[in-house]
Amino acid sequence: MPVFGYGFGAALVISWDWPLTAGNWIEGNMESVFINASREALLVTVLVSAPAVLAALVVGLLLAVVQALTQIQEQTLGMAAKMAAVFGVLYLMGYWMAGHLSQLAFVIFSEFPNWIH
Numbered sequence: 001m002p003v004f005g006y007g008f009g010a011a012l013v014i015s016w017d018w019p020l021t022a023g024n025w026i027e028g029n030m031e032s033v034f035i036n037a038s039r040e041a042l043l044v045t046v047l048v049s050a051p052a053v054l055a056a057l058v059v060g061l062l063l064a065v066v067q068a069l070t071q072i073q074e075q076t077l078g079m080a081a082k083m084a085a086v087f088g089v090l091y092l093m094g095y096w097m098a099g100h101l102s103q104l105a106f107v108i109f110s111e112f113p114n115w116i117h
Contacts, residue, residue: 030115034115055088056085
């Protein structure tokens with residue numbers, strides 16, 4: 001179920017319920033728990049970093065085409081545009097990214113005492 005709200009930078013943030021619940025991956029023997037927790041951490045890392053990486057990719061490709069068409073070979077132009085795009089994405093989606101990271105950290109830290117016994 002989507003949750004709408006205004007997050008960091010007063011941007012409209014849409015958040016979906018995350019599949020991290022206590023019954024999904026914190027039960028079982030110790031090896032399977034740590035493997036599943038590692039898998040979830042990698043999945044969250046990819047999910048959180050994807051918007052910034054995609055923004056840099058799109059801006060880089062568009063600038064490469066423009067530079068090839070106009071024969072302007074300025075290196076700082078491409079870097080500055082990509083940095084601006086990544087900072088813009090981080091500004092608009094930072095609240096969403098922090099929400100997913102904090103939810104993963106909360107589940108891992110709250111269940112860690114149960115894993116070591």
